[in-house]
Amino acid sequence: MKKVIIYFSILCLALVSLVGCKSGKESTTFVSSGVVATSIKESGTCNVSVEPKIELLQVVQYLAGDQSIKREKLSYDYESYSEDIKVYFSKYDKEPVVNLYKKMMMNGFSFSTPPSVMLYVDDNLNRIQGLDIPNEYNSDAGNEENIIKFYKLLAEFRKKTKFDEFYIQHKAYYTGLVSKVKEKLDKSGCIDKIIKYYGYKQNSYNFIIESLSVGGYAARVPSQNGKFDLYDFMVIPNNDEEFFQMIVHEFGHSYVNPLTEKNINEINRYDNLFTPIKQAMANQQYGQWQYCVNEHIVRSVAYRNLYFYFGKNASEYYINLDTSKNFIYINAITEKLKEYENNRDKYTTFDDFYPKLIEVFKELSEKQKG
Known part of the structure; x- marks a missing residue:
């Protein structure tokens, strides 16, 4: 029994x-x-x-x-x-x-x-x-x-x-x-476009759905091969352009943020640029200059990719929208990114080009100081 x-x-x-x-x-x-x-x-x-x-x-x-x-x-x-x-x-x-x-x-x-x-x-x-x-x-x-x-x-x-x-x-x-998300990702091909734009592939890309989230969040965890497993915790926008730019944006943080951290001493030399937009940035959860720098860069990259795959009007819509939210350096950065896009034989990866973006902040800083 x-x-x-x-x-x-x-x-x-x-x-x-x-x-x-x-x-x-x-x-x-x-x-x-x-x-x-x-x-x-x-x-x-x-x-x-x-x-x-x-x-x-x-x-x-x-x-x-x-x-x-x-x-x-x-x-x-x-x-x-x-x-x-x-x-x-x-x-x-x-x-x-x-x-x-x-x-x-x-x-x-x-x-x-x-x-x-x-x-x-x-x-x-x-x-x-x-x-x-x-x-x-x-x-x-x-x-x-x-x-x-x-x-x-x-x-x-x-x-x-x-x-x-x-x-x-x-x-x-x-x-x-x-x-639904898998269908959207496959249709847009945005992961392959991210890899192509930044010039190298990470260990893995992982979209974890947060249906109750108000937006999207990026994270990365080191893998055993020296690369990283990238994560995007995100809501699902209905609009294809919004979906595309959010994916490029969130995964972009895992490429851009480490470069800013690596060059933080140089970046901090131009923190006078933060002063006129500090309160507006803090209200949007970007209360430190380096966070502000990261946001400007990943948004600019996202909007350049929007330009390539959805057209000028889509790109300009988001650039104008962010400018109205006091991301006032986006136009200068997006313009500089054209140099990267037109010289990929010289700049194999985004890492190679990052010092040129620092020059943008340097020029803007010197101009602001008069």
Whole structure:
């Protein structure tokens, strides 16, 4: 009799582990209370996925009132997903993980930082060996201890709320989002265009859908081959031009930001350019000069690519829009990028050309000083 029970239990576990699985599109990642949540994924030049740990994070952000999370007017699903979150999870808005998130949020733990720190844990929220959490993320959270505590409380929240069951109930929704993004990516060919423009390929490109996000965020994690795994956490714009420029923009950060950091001493010599736009930049979450520099450059690259693949009107629309938001150096940078585009035999990669962009800031700085 005991053997029969054991065999029956094993059979049940096996069946549970197969719930909702589709070959080539899903992988088992999350386990909670005997129910299996899965990562919905389509692979390719750019991997596209909905990740349980990111959806779990968004639920906590929703409950904490994070301004980087939408509660209505989603691009897809006509708001029912956010409404389902409200109905299912609202009674858990006083949980320890929500309170801790609110505390960290007051310190600056919002926008790109929360999804980025989720790259340093596995799918069961255990720390990944050999990956150190960057100091900038620790600073945004207050300290590293807060992030470690957050992981622990998030795991407890997942189990208490039976998050995996909620996730599985919405697998059709997630699968639809993944298919839509993959179709858009394949149609635009934007990853190949990014690789061509910057002149070299990174280890991997990963689009993780955040349907509740107000925008997009870039992150990168070192891989074993000396390159990086690039991540774009992003909402899905309906407009093809907006989708294209956001992809080029977010993945562009992983190319541009390290170059700015490498040349930061030289860049800081021209920080007088920040003075007239400092408040406007801070209001848009770019409160430091180097962040402002990065934004000007990645936006300019995105708009040059828009020019090539969507035409002059599309490019000028975004340039004018950003200029109205006080990105006042974009015209000078986009003009300089033409030199890069016309001399790729001399500038094999964007890294080779970056010093020429520094010259733009130098010239503008000297002109401002009179």
